Structures are given as C-alpha cells and as structure tokens.
Amino acid sequence: MAKYVFVTGGVCSGLGKGITASSIALLLKGKGYKVFMQKFDPYMNVDPGTMSPIQHGEVFVTADGCETDLDLGHYERFIDEELNYTSNITNGKIYSSVIEKERRGDYLGATIQIVPHISNEIKNKIYEAGASSGADIVITEIGGTVGDIEGSVMMESLRQFKMEQGSANTFFVHTTLVPYIFGSNELKTKPTQSSIIELRRLGIQPDVIVTRSNIELGDAIKSKISLFGNIPKQNIIEAVDVNNIYQIPINFHRQHIEDIILEQFGLPITDSHLKYWEDLINTVDNLKNEIEISLVGKYIELHDAYLSVMEALKHAGYKHNLKIHINWVDSESLEKENCDLNAIFKNSKGILVPGGFGHRGVEGKIKACEYARTHKIPYLGLCLGMQVAVIEFARNVCHIEDASSREFNETCKNPVIDLMAEQKTIINMGGTLRLGNYECTIKKGTLTHKIYDADKILERHRHRYEFNNKYKEELENKGLVFSGINEPSNLVEIIEYPRHPFFVACQFHPEFKSRPTRPHPLFDAFIGAAKKYKK
Numbered sequence: 001m002a003k004y005v006f007v008t009g010g011v012c013s014g015l016g017k018g019i020t021a022s023s024i025a026l027l028l029k030g031k032g033y034k035v036f037m038q039k040f041d042p043y044m045n046v047d048p049g050t051m052s053p054i055q056h057g058e059v060f061v062t063a064d065g066c067e068t069d070l071d072l073g074h075y076e077r078f079i080d081e082e083l084n085y086t087s088n089i090t091n092g093k094i095y096s097s098v099i100e101k102e103r104r105g106d107y108l109g110a111t112i113q114i115v116p117h118i119s120n121e122i123k124n125k126i127y128e129a130g131a132s133s134g135a136d137i138v139i140t141e142i143g144g145t146v147g148d149i150e151g152s153v154m155m156e157s158l159r160q161f162k163m164e165q166g167s168a169n170t171f172f173v174h175t176t177l178v179p180y181i182f183g184s185n186e187l188k189t190k191p192t193q194s195s196i197i198e199l200r201r202l203g204i205q206p207d208v209i210v211t212r213s214n215i216e217l218g219d220a221i222k223s224k225i226s227l228f229g230n231i232p233k234q235n236i237i238e239a240v241d242v243n244n245i246y247q248i249p250i251n252f253h254r255q256h257i258e259d260i261i262l263e264q265f266g267l268p269i270t271d272s273h274l275k276y277w278e279d280l281i282n283t284v285d286n287l288k289n290e291i292e293i294s295l296v297g298k299y300i301e302l303h304d305a306y307l308s309v310m311e312a313l314k315h316a317g318y319k320h321n322l323k324i325h326i327n328w329v330d331s332e333s334l335e336k337e338n339c340d341l342n343a344i345f346k347n348s349k350g351i352l353v354p355g356g357f358g359h360r361g362v363e364g365k366i367k368a369c370e371y372a373r374t375h376k377i378p379y380l381g382l383c384l385g386m387q388v389a390v391i392e393f394a395r396n397v398c399h400i401e402d403a404s405s406r407e408f409n410e411t412c413k414n415p416v417i418d419l420m421a422e423q424k425t426i427i428n429m430g431g432t433l434r435l436g437n438y439e440c441t442i443k444k445g446t447l448t449h450k451i452y453d454a455d456k457i458l459e460r461h462r463h464r465y466e467f468n469n470k471y472k473e474e475l476e477n478k479g480l481v482f483s484g485i486n487e488p489s490n491l492v493e494i495i496e497y498p499r500h501p502f503f504v505a506c507q508f509h510p511e512f513k514s515r516p517t518r519p520h521p522l523f524d525a526f527i528g529a530a531k532k533y534k535k
Helices: 017-030 071-079 091-104 114-133 149-165 190-201 219-229 247-254 257-265 275-285 303-319 331-335 362-374 384-396 447-452 469-477 521-534
Strands: 003-009 035-041 088-090 137-142 170-177 208-213 236-240 289-297 322-330 351-353 379-382 403-405 414-419 434-442 456-463 465-467 481-486 491-496 503-506
Touching: 003 017, 003 149, 017 035, 017 071, 017 137, 017 170, 017 247, 017 257, 035 071, 035 114, 071 303, 088 091, 091 114, 091 149, 114 137, 114 149, 137 149, 149 170, 170 190, 170 257, 190 208, 190 219, 208 219, 208 257, 219 236, 236 247, 247 257, 247 275, 275 303, 289 303, 289 331, 289 362, 289 521, 303 322, 303 521, 322 331, 322 521, 331 362, 351 362, 351 384, 362 379, 362 384, 379 384, 379 521, 384 403, 384 414, 384 465, 384 469, 384 491, 384 503, 414 469, 434 447, 434 491, 447 481, 447 491, 447 503, 447 521, 465 469, 465 491, 469 481, 503 521
Parallel strands: 003 137, 003 170, 035 088, 035 137, 170 208, 208 236, 289 322, 289 351, 351 379, 379 503, 403 414
Antiparallel strands: 414 465, 434 456, 434 481, 481 491, 491 503
C-alpha cells in the first residue's frame, strides 16, 4: 500500500511548495523508491485549459492528455516520471464530479454536503493516484495558503485522510516564511508560528517545517520554531535562497529530510544515488559561454506562460555548455510599420516561435518566421510555430497570398491550416483539443530522422487546428518537406526546409518531454545549430 506525503504552505504564496515537493520526490526516488506526484488546486476551474496564460502561466499536458497546472512540469522535470490524469485535481473538478453523481442518483437521494461528499471525493482522488501509479510513495502538493477559504475543504479532507491512514502512512510537510527585517536586523518567527497555529486549528500537526529565508536560521531561531511548532529541531528544514534551483534537493538531502520521512513510514533507509544530480549542478554552475535565442510570443509579460520552453532551452544549453539568454520579443510589436527586424534579431543565433491561441500577434510571428527563413537563422516552431511557418511558406514561397488559418480568418479562401471534420461542431472549449501523446512516423533520410534517430516517436499535443493536406503537394513542390506524419489520421506532425541550415517545426509540444539531464532531441539539435551559426 502506498504511503502519502502532503506539502502545504503558509504565510504567503511563492514560497516554493512545488520545488519542495519535487525535491522530496527526487530524494525518495534516489533512495530507490517508486514515487508519484499530485497537485491539488483550490480554484473552481475544472482544469487550467481555458485559463489565461497571462494570469496562470502555461498549461502543462501529461502523456495521457490531461491539461494541468505548470507545477506538474516542475515535477516531471525533477523526478523524470510521466504523470497522469490523477496528478492535477481542482476544486472545480471535485465539485463537478460530485454534482454529476448527484444528478445520476448515485447518492440515493442523500442530502449532498461539503462533509462528507466533497471531502470523500477529494480523498478518493488521493487514493486513486496511489492505486493508478503503483507508487511506493505519493507526494501531494496543496495549492494556495493555509487559511484560504477556497482551500478549507481540502485541509479537512487531509485531516480525515490522516485519521484513516495513521501516522505510519501519512507525513505532513509545511512550508513557511521566516523574513529578515532590516533595521532590527533579525529573523522573525511569528509568521511561521501563526501559520502552524492555523494548520493545527484545522486539525493537522506538521511533521516537518520547511523554512524559506534568505539567510541561515541559526540554532536559537530553530529552537524557537521547534518549541512553538511542537516538532523536533532536526525536523526543521532550512530552504535558504539559492542561485541554482537544482541545488535545493541537495540542500534538503544534507538535512536528511528523506530519512526523516522514511523513518516515520517504517521503510528501509537505503543509500542515496544522487551523483547524476550533483553532476548537473556542477554543469549549471560552470557554464562558460552564452548564446542568445529570440522567443517570439504574445504573452511575454509573464515568462511563466512559456515556462517549459524556457526550461527546454536551458536543458539543451547545459548539454552544449551554453548559458541561454532569451531575447523576449513581443510578436505584436513586429506588426508595426516602423519595426526594425534587423535591430531586434541582430544578436540572436536562433529564433523560436512557441504555441499560442487566437489571432493576436500572429502576423508578427509570421514576420519573425520569414526573417529566420530568409536570413538563414536557425528556426524552431512549436505548435502554432509550425502553423505560422506553413502560412509564411505558402504566402511567400508558393505565392498563395491569402493563405491563412481558419482560426484567424474563418472566411479565408486558402486555409492551409484548418479544423478536422470532427472538430467543426465544438460546444465546450475545455478539453476538446487534440491532447496528449500521439504517434508520429518519421520519414527516413530527413533531418528530423537524423535528430531523433528513430522511425516512430510519441509526442504530446495541445491544439485544435491541423495542416490542410489539400495544399501538401503544392508546398512540397516548392521544397517544404513533411518529415513527420501521424499515419492513422494522416495528419502532418513535423515539417522542415532542407534549403536552410536548420528550419524545423512541429505540431506538438516537445518542451513537455525535456529534462535537465536529458534535453529533448529537437531542442538539442536547435541549440547545436545555433551554436554552429554563432561560429
């Protein structure tokens, strides 16, 4: 039977609950245990799929097609395990499920209440994660802050869960802030004390307290937190600010957090295998050179909207011993008449156009794509980045002047990007995209085949519009190569342009499968081409 670790947060958001949860999972995996991760978010959206990237950051997609919070990207990158539909649960999903069951009559006419019906549904999702994953230990992060109104039922569910499973099967990690007050020049423990009191008021006693601060606590502060927190001093784990995020698991390891957890669970405390992670830290800390990559998007005011893309670029940089400097380019700014593309891209050794939805800024992305193609700058297009590459090629190489996508112009005469037939009667926006893993067959003899060194691949998707095969022959005659195809549906997955040093674009999101110790092949090849272009 699985054991369960719950990570909660107090005082304020942004303390690093996700990194704390990921670090714990990485350390337990380093001990040889099979781990799985889960995120509970207290908002009422059913999933993040319809939420604005400017408000919420990117939508991460699991292999089985679940649209999730961006924290799941952190999880997968840290523990290098594929998560699934049980990994991201929202209040909206819980309430929808309970209401649906009530409408079907599953509750046999009972009065539906927060307790026990909502709380039971939450517990069921935790148990389901343990059962579906087959993990030894499930780490669940609770979004928001202890005391928030919307998260109260989740905390009540955790209290019940511990009562059902006991201390030998549950472990609570609480992250808090220990601020340093300038003037008095001292660390203050009162926010941490208040947060623990609030957690206890909800019926939960933390087993470990992770303290976020910009300097080390010192023995006196730890003793004070130990006294008021009612936990042993060794169970206070310091999360001091670091320059390299990958250092955090090692800092926790030196404070034996995984041993404390395993001891409570009554599980063997084995040797840790973390050399690969220490090698990664050494690589990141000693990058010698820098290279600029232009990322052309329309949500650049919040960089988290492209979090996985940023991380995937960094991962490839680590392999090539390069620090990646991202030149953030607002695609709408490229649409202005006085826009100087030469000035904007003068230092860039590669141009990347990521995914996105809607018509805003698309013409700017098309201009960036044209600039990369005509100036022989390495280009990588992701999802919408492939679609704008097709549109640009159709317009400027094939001279189909009004080529566009139905997404941007429903009445266009030449929709080189269009909806599939089964997608043309969409009622609900959420969960109706092509989502998750789809197989792609790669054409032999292409650059893509050389990059992947494989005939078939699985990649994650999140989009609705597809390349219109009606225009395939016309574009092929002008030199565009369709190097990846989803054969069951005859859908184009990857294009490339051999008359260019590196011009590759894909319909899927390769950034979701990139790892710090194993960059995705497309990003690896893209940064390799940019490095060569720099020389």
